[in-house]
Amino acid sequence: MSESVESAGYVFVDPTAYADEARFESACALLRREDPVHWVEGEGLGFNSFWAITKHADIFEIETKHQIFLNEPRPILGTADDDRRRAENGDLLRTLIHVDEPEHRNLRSVTSEWFLPKSLNKLDDTLNGLARRFVDRMLEFDGECDFARDVSMQMPLNVILSILGLPESDYGRMLTLTQEMFGAADEDLQRGADPAELMAVIQDFFAYFTTLTEARRAHPTADLASVVANATIDGEPLTMMQTIGYYVIAATAGHDxxxxxxxxxxxxxxxxxxxxxxxxxxPSLMATAADEMIRWVTPVKHFMRTATEDYVLRGTTIKAGQSVLLSYPSANRDEDVFADPYTFDVGRSPNKHLSFGFGVHYCLGAMLARMELKALFAELLPRLRSVELAGEPALMKTVFVGGLKRLPIRFELSPHSPDTNN
Ligand code: HEM
Structure with missing residues (x-):
């Protein structure tokens, strides 16, 4: 049975749709072809209506018009109740993704230098060491593991602990933070959807990060937490809300x-x-391969913007006050931009994917994410003699951030790289 344009629009509010790649991709292809600026009616369904934007060029256009399309008050799709609560009480936490100019520019400048290549290059040894450690750990699984759980969930969290300068004993705490704050709507991942539970998690982190801030102010170190704790905007230190918002986004945005x-x-x-x-x-293809993996997966499924004035896009008027949902996975399969968009090509170049967004909110950690991928696969692939699936992979149910929650593999791995002796 062929899907209607109207029902296709509902994939963006249905966490199970993202877990069914074929259904999601065919809905997006239909919308790109038939109704690229598509109104998704939420009335009676528990969410506020929005325009679903599925073409690469349109998402690009909206992201460059950041004076017209703001992140506030609705940066991410939530329920109508979430939107109402936020309008009444403000955000529980205000981070970079919740704010616009000029607050956004000021806040971003606190760490933008830290995320530039010249600073990140200093992390090369740390990343290579972590990659070695997690690939070595695969040897302990005796030829079979769940790559999603045992390797890929582990390394980014350790990178975050390391850049924030936190001890490994806080690993479990950071995992909870990511899962509760930016969680997928997936029962296997035990995410707390209850606002009271979420509040308790946030309070715990307030206490934890307040202590961290005080410690870094008393004894600054070379880590990102020290940069944030000791930053000033117009001569004033960041408020506790801004400081904690920063730690939270650094701890969560780069993990899942x-x-x-x-x-x-x-x-x-x-x-x-x-x-x-x-x-x-x-192996010289590692850089293009990393970008192709990021295009292929598109881990962030959307961000939203809200129009401050009427704006005509492809002949359709988006009215002031209406929101748009930017579908990055759809943009990354856009036939007008990518040759053979459904082909995985480790040498793809150019690769103008929108997985990191674009414009003033462009992912601050884009370079770091690429470095992590390159470090992991540069360690793993020369040692990997064979690999195959050992069971069914499974995707998370989510409407925001996610990908595989299970990837059972069977593999043969040499104990160390063929060109090293240790
Ligand atoms: C493959 C991995 C990643 C993907 C796909 C990704 C994707 C994104 C996207 C789509 C945005 C919003 C862009 C926009 O609105 O135009 C974003 C923002 C952000 N990302 Fe990432 N991200 C990744 C890894 C990381 C890492 C490793 C970090 C650092 C720890 C990070 C930190 C941030 C921050 C701080 C923002 C907010 C930027 C702002 O609003 O100014 N991300 N990311």
Whole structure:
């Protein structure tokens, strides 16, 4: 049975749709073709209506018009109740993704330098060390593991702990934070949807991060937490809300996202053995391969913007006060931009994917995410003698961030890289 344009629009509010790749992709292809600026009516369904934007060029256009299309008051799709609560009480936490100019520019400038290549390059040894550690740990699984749970969820969290300068004993706490704050709507991942539970998690983190801020103010170190704790805007220190918002986004934004790209990248290599062999034979393709994995998976499923004035897009008027949902996965399969968009090509160049968004809110950690992927696969692939699926992979149910929650693999791995002696 062929799907109608109207029902296709509902994939964006249905967490199960994202867990069914074929259904999601065909709905997006239909919308791109038939109704690229599509009104999704939420009346009676528990969410506020919005325009679903599915073409690459349109998402690009909206992201560059950041004076007209604001992140406030609705940066992410939630229920109508969530939207009402936020309008009445404000955000529980205000982070970079919740604010617009000029607050956004000021806040972003606090760490933008820290995320530039010249600073991040200092992390090379740390990333390579972590990649070595997690690939070595695969040896302990005796030829079979769940790559999503055992490898790809682990490494990005350790990177975050390391850049924030937190001890490994706080690993479990950071995992809870990511899962509760930016959680998928997936029962396997035990996310707390209850606002009271969420409030308790936030209070716990307030206490934790307040202590961290005080410690870094008393004894500054070289980590990101020290940069945030000691930052000033117009001569004033950041408010506690801004400081904690910063830690929270640093701790959460780079976790599920990068983990999803790693697991999805692994699956793409298993399903495309010619591309795996090509990358193993020519490691100089690692940079284009990492970007292709990020396009292929598109871990962030959307962000939203709200129009401050009427705006005509492709002949359709988006009225002041209406919201648009930017569908990054759809943009990344847009036939007008990508040759063979459904082909996984480790040498794809150019690769103008929108997985990191675009414009003033462009992902601050884009470079770091790429470095993590390159470090992991540069360690793993030369040692990987064989790999195949050992069970059914499963995707998370989510409407915001996610990818594979399970990737059972069977593999043969050499104990160390063929060109090293240790
Ligand atoms: C493959 C991994 C990742 C993906 C796909 C991703 C994707 C995104 C996207 C789509 C946005 C919003 C862009 C927009 O609105 O135009 C964003 C923002 C952001 N990301 Fe990432 N991200 C990833 C990894 C990371 C990492 C490793 C970090 C750092 C720890 C990070 C930190 C941030 C921050 C701080 C923002 C907010 C920027 C702002 O609003 O100015 N991300 N990311």
């Amino acid at each position: 996202t990068t983990a999803s790209a790693m697991a999805g990248g692994m699956l793409a290599l298993i399903e495309n053995p010619d591309q795996l062999a090509r990358l193993q034979a020519d």
